[in-house]
Amino acid sequence: MVPIRDNNPVTITPYVTYGLIAANVLAFLYEASLPPQALDGFLHLAAVVPRELSLSFAGVSVHQPVPEWATLITSQFLHGGFLHLAGNMLFLWIFGNNVEEKLGHARYLLFYLACGVLASLTQWYFSQDSSIPSLGASGAIAGVMGAYILRFPNAEILGVVPLGFFFPTFRVPAYFFLGFWFLQQSFYGLAGLQTRTNIGMESGGIAYWAHAGGFIFGALLGPLLGLFSDKAKEESWYS
Secondary structure (H helix, E strand, O other): EEEEEEEOOOOHHHHHHHHHHHHHHHHHHHHOOOOOHHHHHHHHHOOOOHHHHHHHHHHOOOOOOOOOOHHHHHHHHOOOOOOHHHHHHHHHHHHHHHHHHHHHHHHHHHHHHHHHHHHHHHHHHOOOOOOOEOOOOHHHHHHHHHHHHHHHOOEEEEEOOEEEOOOOOOEHHHHHHHHHHHHHHHHHHHHHHHHOOOHHHHOOOOHHHHHHHHHHHHHHHHHHOOOOOOOHHHHOOOO
């Protein structure tokens, strides 16, 4: 199921959401400009490598010019391919503006980055010895989705189901679409704990625990930062 849009208009210009999308696109263009060997080195430098993060937490130097803790931020702006980027930016475009309106610009940026960090730490917890880089904005965007489902559970989501040459559309409430998405990520994460399959980051696949963790932390942090207060949207960068 691929979302196309929601029926949840905003009254602000979501500058932070636009800025985050632009930053992700620019970072991807930089990745695309690198030759394969340089790209591999760059991703190992700027993405979260769980084994190296574990060593740094233990006080062991990994001799990287970028501190391992900083990769919890830098990794949020990296992507493994065009479809990875496009899917993440689509979800951020649809759900980010409404959360930004309720939190205010500055709090929304803090919220987004914090969700990304906590999502990466969730994935790290279940893959502490992995040497496979973990990257992408999906953990932070999952946090946005976790806040969205709390604040706008009945907002209507218009989506499409690709079925070969057919693309039937559907309309469902946000609690159904996002709730199903969360259950799916949690199921795959649990399945990855039980067996060594092609599920999860250990095989270079999808970091399902980052998705599930980001969603939960987004649902927790959103209300703390004013998700249910309309006063937050009056905040400016200079207040």
